[in-house]
Amino acid sequence: MWRIILLLVCVWMSGSQSEFTNSVIDISHYQTNVDFSKVKSDGIVAVIHKATQGTRYVDPVYSQRRTLAQNYGLLWGAYHFASAGNPIAQADHFLKTVGNIDGVLLVVDLEDNGGNNMTPDEAEQFVKRIREKTGRYPVVYGSPNYLKTFNKENLNKCSLWIAMYSSSPQPILPQFRKSWVLWQYTDGAEGGNPRSVAGIGTCDRDRYNGSVDQLENRWPNL
Ligand SMILES: *[C@@H]1O[C@H](CO)[C@@H](O)[C@H](O)[C@H]1NC(C)=O
Helix, strand or coil, X not given: CHHHHHHHXXXXXXXXXXXXXXXXXXXXXXXXXXXXXXXXXXXXXXXXEEEEECCCEECCCHHHHHHHHHHCCXXXXXXXXXXXXXXXXXXXXXXXXXXXXXXXXXXXXXXXCCCCCCCHHHHHHHHHHHHHHHCCCXXXXXXXXXXXXXXXXXXXXXXXXEXXXXXXXXXXXXXXXXXXXXXXXXXXXXXXXXXEECCCEECEEEEEEECHHHHHHHCCCC
């Protein structure tokens, strides 16, 4: 009998103790001094960088930083900052800029862009286009409040990267979402700790829902 109780307790503990790994950062050209060797030594496993915005803009340091980061053995991700209009052209611009997508996490960043915002219907077309061209859905990034209206069939097939600057143990999710893979818990100014990383200073930092091994094994299909 006690063996069964012990077994049940173990099963319960393994189910309830979620492991969140604090080993992901996201940056853009806005961070000017970046030393990936120090970033790596500080325990960071993965870097997600801005690649594009709209149908034309390319982050000027995206491509050089990909090479540098990958030379230090860091996992690499690319995000597209969404704008209003032309979702297919935006998706194509993003993929063209990323180039070889092997090992690259793909993300669409949905947030207020001074009112020049990608609508939920456009976001749906964007992720469908990425899926058609690459065989995978991108990860959807956004805050619980902003994503409230982004309840769409294909968007909901994309894994969620939730943005909520807080030191609470769990983020809040939009009500139609049940789980998250990444949680941006600080922008470097607000939210949980730590808010900085060696080799950069303060920046966006992210938790992963899983262990470092899982992060490395699953990437770029979180
Ligand atoms: C974490 O990921 C697991 C699957 O790996 C999932 O079952 C669980 O719901 C996720 N937890 C959260 C808080 O999203």
